[in-house]
Amino acid sequence: DAKTTQPNSMESNEEEPVHLPCNHSTISGTDYIHWYRQLPSQGPEYVIHGLTSNVNNRMASLAIAEDRKSSTLILHRATLRDAAVYYCILREVAGKSTFGDGTTLTVKP
Amino acid sequence: NAGVTQTPKFQVLKTGQSMTLQCAQDMNHEYMSWYRQDPGMGLRLIHYSVGAGITDQGEVPNGYNVSRSTTEDFPLRLLSAAPSQTSVYFCASSRAAGGPREQFFGPGTRLTVL
Numbered sequence: 001d002a003k004t005t006q007p008n009s010m011e012s013n014e015e016e017p018v019h020l021p022c023n024h025s026t027i028s029g030t031d032y033i034h035w036y037r038q039l040p041s042q043g044p045e046y047v048i049h050g051l052t053s054n055v056n057n058r059m060a061s062l063a064i065a066e067d068r069k070s071s072t073l074i075l076h077r078a079t080l081r082d083a084a085v086y087y088c089i090l091r092e093v094a095g096k097s098t099f100g101d102g103t104t105l106t107v108k109p
Numbered sequence: 110n111a112g113v114t115q116t117p118k119f120q121v122l123k124t125g126q127s128m129t130l131q132c133a134q135d136m137n138h139e140y141m142s143w144y145r146q147d148p149g150m151g152l153r154l155i156h157y158s159v160g161a162g163i164t165d166q167g168e169v170p171n172g173y174n175v176s177r178s179t180t181e182d183f184p185l186r187l188l189s190a191a192p193s194q195t196s197v198y199f200c201a202s203s204r205a206a207g208g209p210r211e212q213f214f215g216p217g218t219r220l221t222v223l
Contacts, residue, residue, distance in 0.1 A: 030208060031208060032208035032209050034211075034212075036212075041217075042216065042217075043113075043199050043201075043214030043215055043216055043217055044152070044199070044201075044212075044214050045214070046211045046212065046213070049209060049211065051208070051209070087151060087152075091208045091209075091210070091212075092208060093206075093207060093208050094159070094206055095140045095142075095157060095159060095203070095205075095206030095207070095208075095210070096154060096157060096167065097142075097154065097212065098154070098168070099144070099151035099152040099153065099154075100151050101149075101150055101151045102151050
């Protein structure tokens, strides 16, 4: 199963952009890149996903490298409610998803 | 829609006891899965199902059984609980098994094995 690597923690100031990196050098051609976030004592919540092209939705943007071996989740203006653990995962065609240990994002007021 | 529901929210077992964690979804999703999350770590896949009657193993299946007799329900059975199974268990579902499908997670069951 393909794995992802993320920094353990990152800090941001409120209302500033945040770029959360993820490496997935063993990604296969059919794996989708998904991002989820998890607040304390809750289940993970979907943020965004993509295959090859950059993606935008109301929560965030996803930038995918041309070789697909890395991606970056972009929160355009961090708020205190964005403080969470962010997981970058690869979802196989068969549906299996492999989670790493995620990045803990701290947002400072 | 209630989404993905899990029962119980909390459970304490003694070593050797068996129990079933319940998971149900009302979104008519084909794909369902079980994860465990140990403190400070990410989620690890235990078992998954791509439809009623079909199940398969994930990364850490030992000590757990699953069955999928209906689309809605995907119970996880602990055969003989061990302290190493102390964890938070999450159930998730998605419309289908394909790569682009968003997964919806339940609120979790916090299990302690003494």
